[in-house]
Amino acid sequence: MLALFGASAQTAAGVAVGPGNALTVPAVSCAVRAISEAAACLDVTVKRREPDGTETEVTDHPVAALLRDGPNDWTDGFTFLRDLVAQALIYDTGGLGWINRVNGRPVEILHFQPGFLTAQDDGTGTGACRYFLNGGAIPAQDTIHLRSPFGRSPLSLARESIGLALTLDAHAARLFGNGARPSGVLSLKERMTPEAIARIRSSWQLAHGAGKSGGTAIVEGGAEYSPLTMTSVDSQFMEMRSFEILQVARAFRVPPQMLYDLSRATWSNAEQMGREFLTYTLEPWLRALEGCLRRALFTPEEFPTHRVAFDRDDLTRASLTERATAINSLISSRVLNPNEGRDWLDLPPRAGGEEYANPNTGSNQPGAAAPQGSAT
Numbered sequence: 001m002l003a004l005f006g007a008s009a010q011t012a013a014g015v016a017v018g019p020g021n022a023l024t025v026p027a028v029s030c031a032v033r034a035i036s037e038a039a040a041c042l043d044v045t046v047k048r049r050e051p052d053g054t055e056t057e058v059t060d061h062p063v064a065a066l067l068r069d070g071p072n073d074w075t076d077g078f079t080f081l082r083d084l085v086a087q088a089l090i091y092d093t094g095g096l097g098w099i100n101r102v103n104g105r106p107v108e109i110l111h112f113q114p115g116f117l118t119a120q121d122d123g124t125g126t127g128a129c130r131y132f133l134n135g136g137a138i139p140a141q142d143t144i145h146l147r148s149p150f151g152r153s154p155l156s157l158a159r160e161s162i163g164l165a166l167t168l169d170a171h172a173a174r175l176f177g178n179g180a181r182p183s184g185v186l187s188l189k190e191r192m193t194p195e196a197i198a199r200i201r202s203s204w205q206l207a208h209g210a211g212k213s214g215g216t217a218i219v220e221g222g223a224e225y226s227p228l229t230m231t232s233v234d235s236q237f238m239e240m241r242s243f244e245i246l247q248v249a250r251a252f253r254v255p256p257q258m259l260y261d262l263s264r265a266t267w268s269n270a271e272q273m274g275r276e277f278l279t280y281t282l283e284p285w286l287r288a289l290e291g292c293l294r295r296a297l298f299t300p301e302e303f304p305t306h307r308v309a310f311d312r313d314d315l316t317r318a319s320l321t322e323r324a325t326a327i328n329s330l331i332s333s334r335v336l337n338p339n340e341g342r343d344w345l346d347l348p349p350r351a352g353g354e355e356y357a358n359p360n361t362g363s364n365q366p367g368a369a370a371p372q373g374s375a376t
Helices: 026-041 062-069 077-090 159-177 193-210 231-254 267-297 320-332 338-344
Strands: 044-049 056-058 094-102 105-111 117-121 128-135 136-138 141-144 186-189 226-229 305-309
Touching: 026 077, 026 159, 026 231, 026 267, 044 062, 044 077, 044 094, 062 105, 062 267, 062 305, 077 094, 077 105, 077 141, 077 267, 077 305, 094 117, 094 267, 117 141, 128 226, 141 305, 159 231
Parallel strands: none
Antiparallel strands: 044 056, 044 305, 094 105, 094 141, 117 128, 128 136, 186 226
């Protein structure tokens, strides 16, 4: 109930961690944005499976318009998908949306903040949920429900690590904000009265107080100044802060370089970690997102043949030179025809581009005669 309304839960570090203050940790907010915004940036389409097994895009389907142009009058498609995925990353109940139907067809999708639209386990042990909107029960088929693995959000599962990160951040803020660690020590050889100590302190603060530098302090009583240098404890403190970034990266399954921890990034492994983000981090969320949208948005008659699809090409596409080389190789080997290759580059088809021919050899040019003895 506390997590449902965004309340914080106490951790072993003595810090209460909830969705509100957890996002103040830069690594956490960066991980949530990396996954949710990457998913929302992809083009979303509705596809229909034909009797021969091929799939065609249905551009005039109402679901396509809702997800592409905007689910309601005040929300665009990108914002809706981003917030839905982000909610599933932050809250244990997952990302929730309500579908407004007219004559059985979806005309509007509303994304509610946690506490207004809720999901509760029905107690049967099957994982089925009952849904409530502002306290009133609503049908499950009118609800979009994007769930996290294990029934817990990554933020909730990493609560202890996030609590430690908050503790380290607060300690660093106090250290530098309040001067918790002095820059040096004044040692007095003689026994001084409180009044003399106050005069020495005033003299030192006058020359080297906050916002001052370069002054000359004159103190009495044979005082000596000993500057304090960084100790091994300070170094371990910095290592702990770096380690907490790795812990957050593990919890969300995001490569550390995407959280801007470049200490272990090289030219050779940076590209590989980017591919792992697509394969092991983003792809499972896209599959879950496609599944929950398909379950809720299509009618029982459409469900066997229709699905929501996110175009992964925008994420997997390499540089233009690499894409051109790959497309040319596939056309030359007659895996693709020229128009299919042009479609990969968002170019319109051209006349004669439907033939599977190798443009690099004369015998395989479109319209060329087949070699003697070959099958026609």
